[in-house]
Amino acid sequence: MSRFLSCNFFIRWVVVFLSGISLSLAIAACTGNPGNGNPLELTLVSYMVTPSAYQEIIPQFLETWNQQHDRKAVIRQSYGPSGTQTRTVLHGLDADVVALALALDIQQLEKAGLIEPGWEEEAPNNSIVTRSVATIATRPNNPKGIQTWADLAKDDVQVVLANPKTSGGARWSFLALWGSVIQTGGTAEEARAFTQKVYENAVVLSKDSREATDAFVGQRQGDVLVNYENEMILAGLNDRPLPYFVPEVNIAIENAVAVIDENVDKHGNRELAEAFVRYLFTPEAQTVFARYGFRPVEPTVESNQGDRFPVVNTPFTIEDLGGWDTVQQQFFDEGAIFDEIQANLYRP
Template sequence: MMAVIILSLLVVLPGCSSKSADQDGNGTERAIAMKQISASNKDTVTIVIGAYSVVKDALGRILPQFAADWEAKTGKKVVFQESYEASGTQARAIAGGMEADVALLAMEGDVDKLERAKLINSDWKQQDAYQGMVTRSVAVIGTRKGNPLGIRDWTDLTREGVNVLYPNPKTSGGAQWDINAIYGAGLKMAAEQGKDGPPFAKQLLMRVHHNVLSMDKSGRASMAAFEYGVGDAIVTYENEILSRKREGVPYEMVLPKHTILIENPVVVVRKYARKHQVEEAAEALVAYLREPKAQRMFAEAGFRPVNEQVAKETIKAYPVPDGLFHIDDMGGWDEVREKLYSNRGVWYQVLAGIE
């Protein structure tokens, strides 16, 4: 009798595990290998999720609910393999071969990386009524208990002796939202004061950045540093402060007059979902994330809902700042990337100290 040797091939996905891969409080990655299930068996569907770090806690509640609903509907179990990273890092990993079936990222530009890698359809924003988005937020300032330094707006972050935190926009989508918020607020302030917008906005950003102690890899890592006692103020997502306040952490949240509406996308990574034969389940998950049940859980985690029904239910919890603006008010993502983040853009000049 001939012996038959069966070799099991294990594919290692960077940043993933059978549960999740994340960062510790210092922003140091935990490299955890995982076994990738490339196709579902008869009774189990395995969905690989690549997400930005800030959404981890909300998904920790939502995914089990989807799994229960999916099993009740189809009779099949759902297993999730999850990776949480800074959004830019996560997008580059997926584009480079980490085979996520569903991607939740911090900003549209990170989804564009997947499009350029030919992993998704170019019309991904036109495939649903939400233009590809799953949650919203706004950029805010978090302070210590009682707001001891009396911070009320972005300009207060420029004062001498105020130590500020925000993450690195090279790796973090959340950081780009933070930088956009400060720069865009500068444009709005300049218009109100009859001043030239771009120079005024650049000076505001430069003066805030002068007070920044460190730029961590992700929004979650930056928040962890703040929790360890680093800094007097942090520029972050509204949901990061709200979720901690609801847990009893004595932070204060400052909602600036002028701040940006943050929109976070979700997408089925078609190439990988089809390869793994989980496209139906992946599409169902994305649809579920926008249904009232999931949107209420997002809202409880501090995110602003995209679902109109839940947005109306939670309107008192999420006031609209007087000077709220949209990325389109800054010319859209293409213009912002060129103006702020190109090799000679405003952000480069801020880092280089070029007036």
């Protein structure tokens, strides 16, 4: 973070009053040739748990870019819940690059014609830039004795989660709960009953994953927190250490990145956008992602992590649940299973 705060860079904060977005940030490198005219601008739209990593990665990228190009570049940033960010781009936010919690969110932008088909093949690793898993944090000394997913359904356990209707991380958490039953031989009826009980135990259903962490840590709500592994690690980096564990049955969380073709062609910054996306897969950027708790996808960085990221004994993927189209229709569309679960929560 010292690089980010050094005299080589300046930070300009801009508040954007758009649906669900609380923050927009512009960073420009002060090194390199100033070039002629206005700087070349790029807007990155990402989800709520990524700012710490990008605020370090972006200055690194711009330092190199501005040394190699006559025209200086500026990267603006916007953060919010992944679902909200997706809707905001659909409604006109001029994003050039999106790095979102779900490939499903990027697929919505593709269906709207903002991204050309085949975007997955335009970056390394099928455009999956980081990975994570779902984790459970407890209070110190684990007074409720939480050991497995199943313990979250106990009558006396208060759970803190984010809302799958707004948060990409919350969708991963929902699917982790559901899959913990299905992937161990349970039926769909048993999975539904278990997931329903966990949401009945929810004392917080926040709009995004970061807000869920703040509710659990800062406001001391609940007995357990279900969230991304990287959120647990980041809490420790911010002097708010959390006792947490990675359940043995777990979903492989994959976070994707893509260039918004329609916008970069309109803005004339495709070269900058594509170079930035490529940089996210370099060892330099992947090392930063790993430092902030994201599981790296670059092989050399991944192999250097030691036992920092526990091995999941029984992993499963979105494809094991039928793929994103099936998952969206079954669980998260209007009137689908999550809506039915919510309706049951308020039934007298």
